[in-house]
Amino acid sequence: MQVNGTPYRCIWLEADQRSVGIIDQTKLPHSFETVTLRTLHDAIIAISDMLVRGAPLIGATAAYGVCLGLSGLSDKNTDTCLETICASLIAARPTAVNLRWAVERMRSLLINLPPEKRVQAAYQEAARICDEDVQINESIGEHGLQLIQERYAATGDTVHILTHCNAGWLATVDWGTALSPIFKAQQADIPVHVWVDETRPRNQGAHLTAWELASAGIAHHLIVDNSGGHLMQQGKVDLCIVGTDRTTCTGDVCNKIGTYLKALAAADNDIPFYVALPSSTIDWTLEDGAEIPIEERDQEEVLLVSGLSERDEMHQVQQVRIAPEQTRAANPAFDVTPARLVSGLITERGICAPNKESLLSLFPEHRE
């Protein structure tokens, strides 16, 4: 996607062909800054401190993290080193299955190569993961576009889409998952308007989704996470599309905290609720979403809100404390939306019902 006229992906190999560039997403929407990752540690911090976030981008960053880890080893490039690098990356965020998927893909390829060939092969594979992600997300966009087209064909009116968190191009290498159909709709000249959940506590909706849509010139309104149910009751939402960090092979969807509440409201108001995902997000080993470990993050994410100071000339990004000094907070980062509340899954191979048989019909290679 373009940023101020320059095409960007969310992750790229720098000119030295060794270090890795990313957009520091903690600085958006108030400032667009890039950061260079030079070590395994840089990659782990970029993931755990959420300079990069979004399941597919976490996976891509972890793949390059393996590269940085291996290239930093110089001469002691043993299998144990590779395993240690992989384990430390997987530990950076417990919920995202793409992280595990990408690292495992790197590990299983590299472990079978002689140590001296691993660095070069790692960089090639990480680049392949990125290119594939772009293709996959564009396919998701094309499949999801059909849902928007159908609605537009039926009403001839602007299609109002609600999304939660950020599953835009910033969550991936490019295009995004949940927002990819919306970018495609814009290209197809279908009038769309997006209700953007701010997505407390980290406000990825307000910071990232709103920024993506504003940058692309797509009509949108920011809303608090409390508003979606009311807007659905009022008939102001035609379609919900969200992303996911991990989806079980039975269609239970783990996504940013609060997704479940919107899915309940969509079901209560007969509004289609779709989840857009690359198949790397599917956990073929899990049948029950309740088994997904839910990351409990630092309470300061709830107690402090970050934004641009409104005071006089300062206009700097800063944090304000919203609660009394004595108050503690709980901060579960994800919830699980049961498959019964999901209308369908938008994958790179098409849209399917949220159940194992439908998923396997699109991805037969996962049949035993």
Place this chain on the structure above:
Amino acid sequence: MQVNGTPYRCIWLEADQRSVGIIDQTKLPHSFETVTLRTLHDAIIAISDMLVRGAPLIGATAAYGVCLGLSGLSDKNTDTCLETICASLIAARPTAVNLRWAVERMRSLLINLPPEKRVQAAYQEAARICDEDVQINESIGEHGLQLIQERYAATGDTVHILTHCNAGWLATVDWGTALSPIFKAQQADIPVHVWVDETRPRNQGAHLTAWELASAGIAHHLIVDNSGGHLMQQGKVDLCIVGTDRTTCTGDVCNKIGTYLKALAAADNDIPFYVALPSSTIDWTLEDGAEIPIEERDQEEVLLVSGLSERDEMHQVQQVRIAPEQTRAANPAFDVTPARLVSGLITERGICAPNKESLLSLFPEHRE
């Protein structure tokens, strides 16, 4: 309730027996400040700018607003003046039925008195409204306490209660509605723990409910509005109690935006969802909650978040902008939870099912 050892109500007659004191709730939790209302305009601004908020307290403030309006008239105390004063107060917040109820109670009493007796009678009636509110809320607390006691008797364990927005003593003259049973449980030595929804956009949970609970020494955690559903799925919520700004005689509950989402989650997880309300909040003229006008407030409430600066020595309350400059916001302030999602209504005369017949059995004076 006590604040730093001094007993306070949320509204009181000042020593001059004419002006009216309130707590400026926009300054909490970071600063406890009182404000003196001297004119009708002061009262209207206090209501519309939410220095006072909460349905019962808005009603009490409006009653004193009538007093201030009449006492400011000097010699032209006509019926038209009284009607104008009442209409301007009712216009200050469109959703709260207590506002209309309190103003109508004042108007219907005063219109039948000779003009020269109206000022004194108005102050007497406003004081009576306040005293009654305190009694009513204490009764709500005693009835609601039974629900907490029953749960505690069944499990012998801490009772975990989720609440949305602020329906504590700051929302009333004293005691509160939804929090009144919790204060009563504390007095009865029942261990309780409260999940406090922060309640975006104005963060009344983070600012007011957390402050009330912290001041009273009641165990609580602040959570983002997105978290309640997940906590319910995890079995971490025993009971939900919220307040309401207007409830139809059929049991549809209009309350702070986001209440509907929590009620959906409670129903989906078989968790009791109760609404605490003084009967003045019941709109006996409305059968369908969908007819309640929903106030759309300024988008800046969504785009800006207020809190205590974390920067160096400043530690002042300030606002930060959370979205890109170009992004606009929508800000509906309330939603309607249909009666089918409500387990019961906790009133000053007892707990009843959310339907007309049950309400009329408690309040038979409203039968035609």
